[in-house]
Amino acid sequence: MTQQAPPPTPAQIKRWRQYLADELAEGALYRELASQRQGEERAILLALAQAEIRHEEHWRTLLGEHAGRSASPSLSRTMLRFLARHFGSVFVLALAQRAEGGTPYTLDTDASRQMAADELVHEEVIRGLAIRGRNRLAGNFRAAVFGANDGLVSNLALVMGIGATGVATSIVLFSGIAGLLAGALSMAAGEYVSVRSQRELLSASKPTQVTLAAAPDLDLDANELVLVYKARGMSDEDAAHRAAERMGIYSCDCNPSLSLQPERDELAGAEEHEELGSAMGAAASSFCFFASGAVIPILPFIFGMSGTPAIMLAAVLVGIALLFTGGVVGLLSGASPTKRGLRQLAIGLGAAAITYVLGLLVGGSVA
Template sequence: MPQLAPTPTPAQIKRWRQYLADEIAEGAVYRELANNRTGEERLILLGLAEAETRHEEHWRGLLGENAAKTTAPSLRRTMLRFLARHFGSVFVLALAQRAEGNSPYAADTDATRQMAADELVHEEVVRGLATRGRNRLSGNFRAAVFGANDGLVSNLALVMGIGATGVATSMVLFSGIAGLLAGALSMAAGEYVSVRSQRELLDASKPTEVTLAAAPDLDLDANELVLVYKARGMSDEDAAHRAAERMGMYSCDCNPSTSLRSELAEIADTEEHEEIGSAMGAASASFCFFASGAVIPILPFIFGMSGTPAILLSAALVGIALLVTGGVVGLLSGASPTKRGLRQLAIGLGAAAVTYVLGLFFGTSVA
């Protein structure tokens, strides 16, 4: 006589309903993201949504008639779906990556080993999709984050250091404005030179097209042409294959990795240098975000506050901004936004505290 399955406990039913609601929400997130994409990325996201449907069926099967009563998905999944529907950005993929990485299935005996393995694979798939978006924005995003953080910390340190000396409020405000302009211009110029120089360095290192069409007419033998490809890191065999093809000795595609089409693809792939960003884009982002960060510490002084209350409010406003910027970086990198935010806060306020103490010392000395 077949053994009946044990009756699930209320705690199990509650947990399974939550799992089911979250799986439905995750599938919806991937479908919403797929609506904003085309080609390969769309197919990958739809494949993830289909996998979540398999997981849904597992929990429906365990719940049986208890599946009729539904529960709301977790706040994280609800927020993810809202963001996916209205934005569909790399932020959503980064959040989805973190959600997949925190799956409870590995420690839950009611979930199958295949489901736990699926979640690990899903995290890697989402990580790959998120990496594409990170590469597209990493250059200018790096300049934006560094610019905002530097503006917040450097101008707060300047304002607190000057304010601690006991000078007039107008002097503190003037110093803050001067620090904003000087820092923003310096950051923009530095980013422009840095990114421009890096792109020029990569362009100088990129293989030229001289061997693509001109090889049959060059005044050199195949052995010399072999050296060109060996210098690019090819093995002896692959270099000889490529040289013979360029010299017109044969046109077979015996080794596709060394074919003419492969070389053309390599050249096309390196033209954009997406991960670096543009020099003007990085400079503009750095200027704007440094200025937007540097204006926060002087807001209390702009609105007429002075003395210790103005300094304390300035530090509080900067603290909130540091938590936000740190949290954003944490989200995009797939790490804990709380830890990254607290790290930014500790570094920023720590630097400002040092200058404040120095300001008190020199202010007392002058008096």
Template sequence: MPALDHERRDPTPAEISRWRRYLADEKAEAALYRDLAQRRQGEERDILLALADAEGRHEDHWRQLLGEHGPGRHRPSQRRVVLRFLARHFGFVFVLALAQRAESDSPYTKDADATAGMAADEKIHEEVVRALATRGRNRLSGNFRAAVFGANDGLVSNLALVMGIGATGASSAFILFSGFAGLLAGALSMAAGEYVSVGSQRELLSASKPTQITLSAAKSLDIEANELVLVYRARGMSLENAEHRAAERMGVHNCDCDPSLSLRPDQLDEGDDHEAVGTGIGAAAASFCFFASGAIIPVLPYIFGMSGLAAVTVSCVLVGLALLGTGGVVGLLSGASPMKRGLRQLAIGLGAAAATYLLGLLFGGVIA
């Protein structure tokens, strides 16, 4: 064990500093999970508290290695500090997404002073946090999707519109009017599209759910023909299991040999699928608001009286910062790198705007 090796000699200053940093990080992670647990109930609360206890066991390992050198102070990494602040003030899912990345970057796999069990714990913790984050992502995925895509569409489409018209040499007043027209038209279009899309998806899911017709029709069916067997086979049961369930439905026999086939009402599980899809009105409202909030940014310089190249430059800078932000949020929630997702959004948005700007220059030259 590493602890025994270090008992035979005094640890070096570098080792003491590293162990103190690990100890501070473990304390911060345990506190993070306890803070998150205070905002949850039931099973999720128990899981988070168990994670905090596991981090506490890791703390004991580093305390043992440090021995008399333990009392020295060391701040946890900046990531842990930020995570705990977010856990106390912001959304549960965002914090878990960040914690998932923190667990995946554990240095224990490459550090001989950490035990193999600790390295394995960190890998398992990543999966636990990933599963908890997935629950949260499923709860908000429907309206969140509409919000993110609405904001990005508003940013990119209206920036492209403003830059394209601006490149033709049009007046600032005309660019401003065009920007507001693009905002309203795009927001209404996005809202209508999301309402129809989500409503259609919910209808499709509802049409795919089993009904309770087997309960009311079973008593009148021909036992020999027994069409119920076809119903259960169509739902994916084997022939043997379908015959067993159909016989129970018709009251021919009652067998508890397989609890999964015992007689019980067909239940409509409306929760998970519809929760992930979201509601039509909610998606439409989110899409409208977020498209409008994104589309207003490119026209802000013109609202405040700017014109020409200065207005175009400020629009690009403002939209670029917004694209970095929305891309980073998507990266966070998806468990990917926020920076990479932000830069990808930036490249796509400015690329589209540059294309329309060149097109505007071309048309402006032709018109002139």
């Protein structure tokens, strides 16, 4: 006679209901994200939603007659659903990755080993989808976060260092404005030169069409055109194929994928230039990003505050901004936003504290 399983305890029923609610929320999240995407990404997200249905059935089976009364999904799942419905960005995928990675199923014997394994695989699937989004915004995101962070830290350090010397508030404010403009212009100039130089380097490296003009007059027995393609990295066989085509000879039994495509090099070059963007656009973005961070430390002085209260408020405002930028970096990198935010805060305020102490020393020596 088969021994009947003991009835679930109230603690188990509560836990299973919570699991069921979270699985329902996760399935809805993936369907929400899928509705905003097309092609392969949509199919992947719908497959994840289907997997969550299997997990739902597991908890429904265990709950039995207790499955009728549902629990509310956790706050994190509710927030994810809200963000997916209104934004559907890479931030949601990064948060979903963390949610999948923090599954309790690995330690809960009521969950099957297959379910625990599923959650780990789901984390990797979401990581792969998030990577696509991270790659798409990597350049602009880097410029925005690091530009704003540089403005926050450098101008807070400047304002605290000057303010600690005991000079008039107007001098502190002027120094902060000067620091904002100097830093933003320096960032803009550096970005302009960097992008412009890189575009010029790409243009200088782009193959020319001189081989088209020279090919008819080349010596067939001493075909130096092969050297051109070998210098560009082709093998002997592939270089011979390309040279034969340039000279109007098509008897070479080499790699057919190297057949001439006049538009290919031009398109590749255009794509590379497009990825870089314009030098003026990069300069303007860097100026704005740096200035957006650098203006925060001088806000108390702009609104008439002075002395230590203004310095302390500036430090608090910058601290909040550093926590936010650090948290955003943490989310996008799949790491803990809290740890990244606190690290950013410690670095920024640590640098400002050093200049503040130096300002006190300079002010004391002058006095």
